[in-house]
Amino acid sequence: MEQLLDGFATALTPTHLLFAAIGVLLGTAIGVLPGIGPAMAVALLLPVTYGMEPTGAFIMFAGIYYGGMFGGSTTSILLNTPGESAAVVTAFEGNPMARRGRGAQALAAAAIGHFIGGIIGTILIVLLAPFVAKHAVDIGAPDLFAIMVLAFIAVTSVLGASRIRGVASLLIGLTLGLVGLDEMTGQQRLTFGSLHLADGIDVIVVAVALFAVGEALWVAAHLRRKPFTPIPVGRPWLSRGDLKRTWKPWLRGPVIGFPFGAIPAGGAEIPTFLSYVAEKRLSRHRDEFGKGAIEGVAGPESTASASAAGTLVTMLTLGLPTTAVAAVMLAAFQTYGIQPGPLLFQREAGLVWALIASLFIGLTLLLVLNLPLAPLWAKLLRIPRPYLYAGILFFASVGAYAVNADIFDLLLMFVIGVLGFGMRRYGLPVLPAIIGVILGPAAEQQMRRSLQLSDGSLTGLVNSPMAVIVYVVVLVIVFFPLIRKFLPKPAPPAAPARDREEIDA
């Protein structure tokens, strides 16, 4: 505790405060651009900090990291163009909210969710760092695969009214996820001999293509048939009703996000999706999901932010990067001759605690900077539709190109965008496809790794206590409807789910 206060003393000096502010601003600006994620941002700015002393540099990097994670959600909500993979889920509810004139509320829910998730996550860093360091490595492939199975069960809740269309969409996603070099054996799959496809298709490219490009094409195809109505801009700020609906998702986010961030191969995509599904199940306004339910923004954003905090724990205490950003930060530490790992807290206590203190400061700065901006950002949507969608296409193209500075990704984005148009035309929901791209490769990798570790024996999938517990949960969820039949008082039938993608062009 005393060390943390010392950390605050270091981080609150004007210079360090300035670095934190610059980092947060740069991170937000870069996160807003699709394609340039926080990892790229930190890498680009690495040379800038060569002349700085390490504490200042890392305070800035932490600001960029959190800022980037946050900035991604802005375009997700306003333009349906996720800036980075942790913000993909935010688009599910955030964009429909924006289109109903509740963009400012969605942005505010995201900003506050981000703040709360980050603060709780950072408190957990302080409290749990030694514990996490000890137990993160116990989570292995069988446990991760069990969680993937759970996530697949949860997919049913985003399939939409027509199960068959939902499953078709999921299969499209899983197929896109198959593309690339098989990690285990080095065999090429669906690459058609192209080196550009050997690493698979980036989930950002798929999300931007299906969400933004597909929709822009759809809107363009229908523009003449419908009268022009600009998107209404409702009143800014969260109402009391909104707050009532969001405070629980905000607090639930870290419970899901933090552990995922801390475990190897956890990342932010799967926990944000699980948070989305959980909020949908727990919400009293389940019928609003898909049309802009604020819980669906608050929960995933808080989760994403807490997972970023979780990532830092493993990186600092084990020297183990669980995401690309952490890998870049690790490299940055090493250029300063500092090796994160079990000895870091003893050897560089001053730096570590200043870094942790600056996380609190960075998050506060983010909230202070972004909350007033929310209504202003939301006004962007007042731009007449043809210009707005032209802008979206421009941003989407810049983003797809920026991922690898490769024309091929741009072509790929438009091809998948046409696919997204076709899916809308035939009423296939796009959400299951995105989930397929995220879950498919991860599930496959963990399952095959588990089986390889047990030398092909199926017991390898259930030989850890955590995996068994997760499977029991899965069974309970699957058989719950059956069990419910035998209970004295049956619950009322679930509210009718939405049919096909809501398109209000």
Added chain:
Amino acid sequence: MSVKVWVSVATALLAVLLVPPLLTPGADSGESGQVRSLRVLVPNAPGGGYDITARTAAKAMEDADLLRNAEVFNLPGAGGTVGLGRTVGERGNGKLIMSMGLGVVGAVYTNKSPSSLLDTTPIAKLIEEPDIVVVGKDSPYTSMQQLVDAWKANPGTVTVGGGSAPGGPDHLAPMLIAKAVGLPPKTVNYIPFDGGGELLASVLGGKVAFGVSGVGEYRDQIQAGTLRVLAVTSGDRIPGIDAPTLRQSGVDVEFTNWRGIVAPPGISDTDRAKLVEVFTRLQKTPQWAEALQRNGWTDAFAPGDEFRTFLENENKRVATVLKDLGLA
């Protein structure tokens, strides 16, 4: 009106913040002997091995005034072969170099890349980084001999983890060890992880029987006593690591990961000589010596033709292993 103002302010802000780092600085005049406005292609993602090598070298060169306006950029993909394809495609461009290493040699085969490293103009081999054979502190294995005995008895359940995809250094090393102790490489149960970091968790957690990886990311854990090194793969022992070499443990293998610099094919002799010269001079700077020490790299400088011969031999060696596995 206010919307427009805000949009333009935001755009201007973004442009100011983002354009400078994304654009190449223009060439300006410098003294003779200096290389100007060189572009360094890094064929893997920021934070990866080739990236750190390229950025470290570029910075040391700029600090030592050997180079002005180096622009390091990443073109990741397919184990480095996307970047290789680009380099080979830039025939005659004397202002482009690519940072590369052993991993790219294998990736050419596993990705069935149409361009080979032998198509490029080798400039210099810079560094070596030995691999280590490592287990967690609770592992039953305390010596290489013990591990090899258990491995030979049961290659399927003695799993080996590595931080690279098939064809990469961490994959090749255990295959070479297996061959040397009489295990057919095909029986080796190799589990690829996404980099040394992810592998580290599995070694610490005892998920894999042993791991093979570069020494760099593991030093701290070794020092803290949570990891035990059974052997180092280099010809000599590594200072600061209390472990024998493979040869000293009775396994006749010597293997080191290395990194170097190549240029596009068909560059002029002047350009080639200039590039070789600048890297030769880099190798003698105190800045480079300091960088080597900081990163735990071994100096393994080999200029131009020497590097080409080395590259040809490595190519053969890698091809043999991968052919045994049906990957080449």
